[in-house]
Amino acid sequence: MTQAAYLLDCYTKEFVGTVKSVKDDKFVVLEETYFYPQSGGQPFDTGRILKEDGSEHNVVFVGKFGGEISHEVDKPGLKAGDKVRCVIDWDRRYKHMRMHTAAHVLSNVIEKDAGALITGNQLGLQQSRIDFSLEDFDREKFKEYEAHANRIVSEGHDVNLFLMSRDEAEEKVERLSGLAKGLPPEIREVRLVEIEGLVIEACGGTHLANTSEIKGIRITKMENKGAKNRRVYFELAE
Numbered sequence: 001m002t003q004a005a006y007l008l009d010c011y012t013k014e015f016v017g018t019v020k021s022v023k024d025d026k027f028v029v030l031e032e033t034y035f036y037p038q039s040g041g042q043p044f045d046t047g048r049i050l051k052e053d054g055s056e057h058n059v060v061f062v063g064k065f066g067g068e069i070s071h072e073v074d075k076p077g078l079k080a081g082d083k084v085r086c087v088i089d090w091d092r093r094y095k096h097m098r099m100h101t102a103a104h105v106l107s108n109v110i111e112k113d114a115g116a117l118i119t120g121n122q123l124g125l126q127q128s129r130i131d132f133s134l135e136d137f138d139r140e141k142f143k144e145y146e147a148h149a150n151r152i153v154s155e156g157h158d159v160n161l162f163l164m165s166r167d168e169a170e171e172k173v174e175r176l177s178g179l180a181k182g183l184p185p186e187i188r189e190v191r192l193v194e195i196e197g198l199v200i201e202a203c204g205g206t207h208l209a210n211t212s213e214i215k216g217i218r219i220t221k222m223e224n225k226g227a228k229n230r231r232v233y234f235e236l237a238e
């Protein structure tokens, strides 16, 4: 299993590592990585892997396959045992962090204020979306929800990350017991994301250290996706 170092440290953008294996000359597994693999509605990181001889390999995709995190590179030349320096494209990654923490804030407000059930999300660089189930869809009220979310942004809540056993996590978070039923039994370790004073939930994504870094949330579009299924799109202030 690759050590997913980004779970407890989302701000490392350069690191030194060791290649564990290479498949088909382009799928590179490191002993430990800070590159985020595509999952949970958050897109993968891009960046570069540099060898000691100076050769550069662009990381064009990162995915998770059976516990290993695989970095797809654009050219051959890396092999098991190589010592490498890795650089994450920080602009892209940091935008996804802002979007992800913003999605937690806005989702929580929509859940609590509107009584909706969140069913999914997809983060992007310019725009992200949240899907939820809600009987009475009063679009006017979403102006208030947006304002509430922006209060949480400007209040500057710290965001804390935890990695713990599933049993500990289930004790720590009541709502997780419902959530944990959907987790496959082989998953024994859970990553929790807490927005202080607001919400704690299981999530594998990368997050900001404080909600103030979101700067501002703007709902741009609302859609009906069936009888009770709704979708909102949002952007961030620059």
Ligand SMILES: [Zn+2]
Pocket: 100, 104, 202, 203, 204, 205
């Ligand atoms: Zn999340």
